[in-house]
Amino acid sequence: MSAPASICLLRTSAIGDVTHVVPLIHTLQRAWPQTALTWVVGKLERKLVGDLPGVDFVTFDKGAGWAGMRAVHAALKGQRFDALLQMQVALRSNLLSLGIKADHRVGYDHARAKDLHGLVINERIPPRTGEHVLQAIGSFCEPLGLKQTDVRWDIPIPDEAHAWATQQWPSDRPVLLVSPTSSHELRNWRPERYAAVMDHADARGWRVVLIGGPSPAERSMANAILALCKHIPLDLTGKDTLKKLMAMFCRAQLLLTPDSGPMHMANTVGLKVLGLHAASNPARSGPYSDRRWCVDKYDAASRKYFGKPANDIPWGTKIEKPGVMDLIEVDDVIERFEAAIA
Template sequence: MPASSSPLCLLRLSALGDVTHVVPLVRTLQRGFPGTPLHWVIDKAGHKLLDGLPGVSFHVYDKNSGLTGMRALRREFPPGRFDALLQMQVAARANLLSAFIPAKRRIGYDKSRSKDLHGLFINERIPDRPGIHVLDAIGSFCEPLGLKQTEVSWDLATPPEAHEWARAQWEEDGRPVLMISPCSSHQRRNWYAERHAALADHAASHGWRVVLCGGRSELERSTSDAILAAMKHPALDLVGKDTLKQLPALLARASLLVTPDSGP
């Protein structure tokens, strides 16, 4: 167990869905080691979503900055070494970045999840439990520190103004809300637009309000347009109209969310 004055460092740059899975781990560490400073190396998009998370000092790494950015990041850290680095990403760039983080203990993934020479950058591993969800795999990073994640708690530091924006998008009339976020960053994970439309029409015919949400990419816009064109009932189109801070507030208004394997 680290002393209260010995900081811990977490490294998880992306993607947004995986970044949100780190938040319950943060809560577990804060409950188990109250007063221990937590530092998190994260990418720009993840920081936009989680900026303001209580008790965490963020260090933002720009993936386009290469070795220059890694050296600059090293200068941001407090003097001395971290008690432990939780290296929760196995991609080559993240492995190289971890070498610029001074830490006594360097905890990484089990051998079955390792790739891109991950094992060369760590000196401890999480337990090998094949087939578990990524949320549970990330949660197990506290186990080498003597903790166990028994509670999953998300708090994405969503500001009040984001909730105000979400409340303004439609009037609360007691109808259940089906929210569809149709796209993952990997197109093969996405459902067909006509099937989303059929589901949305079925919900609308039973009195549900249908809301589409998503980012500003061309894929998300074209997919949402195809869903709307195939629907027989009206839907509220909010695709590309929210920010990352507003997205959790928007999702909180949904009775049911339909989405592929993606951040929402």
């Protein structure tokens, strides 16, 4: 198709998935610099990407329920887009999309669609399996006649965020950031195992910095880890913002984390990620650019809980079972730490 006058992108959450939309934004802007782009995004997620140049943002506050949907529809009242890229299959997002007027309504293929997704779209991305989430999102431009051929983020980080990060620790030794908590509790590793790895890093001459958001769950996890550490790390849990977190990623040498938003944020600035994967497949949802430093126990989890190898279960299956992360031993993580620093 010729360059559309306007495109609306709908991907409201979560943090990691929102980072995967950014390369698609750059693909569209490079091909069609005159096309007006509007992104319907979550309230928290906008704090990370809401200053991307050349994009109009409409905030969806999912915590506001129906009022949040009405606010989005009111903000877009009177607008009709040449294309809507409906990149979220959850029922709430499908309902939200009904109030967005567009000629081309692009959604997922049949295998990845659910929650009445097929009723709110009239075109689909190519049916593929074995893709990383970023590649799936990138393929939303294909029904429009484009192809995402390179991946670029360039998420803005304000000078004041860099200045704050610079003040948190001196540049006298390499830094291991530890972001221990996922929004999915069953993806979390045991506090005593984090503490053991952090003590190992300290003994190897690294500065260890514990990070996380202000939620009670993240504070509780941080407290549990701190109580078990022999060498007390710098604790910045609850003290940053998303932009300050990005600035810390620019200063560190390695991030230890389960499958979580910070994993993907760190990847956007090129920080090495020691990801902990058992409940989720790193090939699908690990750090996109470089998964060499991840611990991958996904196949072991599939064999334990489903009785068959990961290649024999549907692509994208989550194995969020009690105890699944215990398949990752301290020695597994130390081995990847040593490989990364070598």
